[in-house]
Amino acid sequence: SAVISQKPSRDICQRGTSLTIQCQVDSQVTMMFWYRQQPGQSLTLIATANQGSEATYESGFVIDKFPISRPNLTFSTLTVSNMSPEDSSIYLCSVAGINTDTQYFGPGTRLTVL
Amino acid sequence: TQLLEQSPQFLSIQEGENLTVYCNSSSVFSSLQWYRQEPGEGPVLLVTVVTGGEVKKLKRLTFQFGDARKDSSLHITAAQPGDTGLYLCAGASQAGTALIFGKGTTLSVSS
Numbered sequence: 001s002a003v004i005s006q007k008p009s010r011d012i013c014q015r016g017t018s019l020t021i022q023c024q025v026d027s028q029v030t031m032m033f034w035y036r037q038q039p040g041q042s043l044t045l046i047a048t049a050n051q052g053s054e055a056t057y058e059s060g061f062v063i064d065k066f067p068i069s070r071p072n073l074t075f076s077t078l079t080v081s082n083m084s085p086e087d088s089s090i091y092l093c094s095v096a097g098i099n100t101d102t103q104y105f106g107p108g109t110r111l112t113v114l
Numbered sequence: 115t116q117l118l119e120q121s122p123q124f125l126s127i128q129e130g131e132n133l134t135v136y137c138n139s140s141s142v143f144s145s146l147q148w149y150r151q152e153p154g155e156g157p158v159l160l161v162t163v164v165t166g167g168e169v170k171k172l173k174r175l176t177f178q179f180g181d182a183r184k185d186s187s188l189h190i191t192a193a194q195p196g197d198t199g200l201y202l203c204a205g206a207s208q209a210g211t212a213l214i215f216g217k218g219t220t221l222s223v224s225s
Contacts (some may be wrong), residue, residue, distance in 0.1 A: 110154070
């Protein structure tokens with residue numbers, strides 16, 4: 001299984017600011033995804049991070065609010081822009097092979113917006 | 115839109131009891147995965163089932179994938195306090211695609 005790290009593990013931010021979350025994998029993976037888990041809830045897909053091209057966003061999520069980079073096969077970033085208290089969530093990255101069924105998750109970034 | 119209905123949402127039982135968590139959908143999935151998540155951590159994969167009718171066992175946990183690949187169940191025998199956590203089922207429409215998650219089952223096992 002892949003070993004995935006995320007930075008920061010948690011942060012407390014002020015309304016109107018932005019935070020960039022990093023996801024690093026210990027091996028090259030084809031697919032990387034970003035999910036959000038709001039307090040007490042399950043996971044919702046934000047976007048698929050595509051290497052070398054723009055991310056593919058799910059309904060309800062837009063690039064201006066959640067810009068994503070994926071410069072190579074082992075690294076991706078998610079930025080939460082112009083934050084509001086409603087953005088307080090756990091943000092998780094996951095990885096998978098293109099023809100494999102199993103996905104592995106990072107430890108998550110717990111974001112609190114005041 | 116594919117949906118996964120997971121039940122029950124909350125379960126509070128005594129040590130030694132058995133329990134079953136269900137995940138149901140009207141859609142067919144390529145695979146279905148079960149995760150366990152503890153507070154402050156990311157989901158940890160328990161099992162992936164890919165074949166209709168498949169049964170997998172992990173110690174006291176038994177996972178089953180429905181024949182039509184639309185539903186799955188997780189059965190825990192003789193639950194222990196260490197089983198406490200959030201259990202999530204998640205389905206993939208195709209291998210390597212993003213997962214659709216159920217709402218999760220919060221399990222509390224008291225001694």
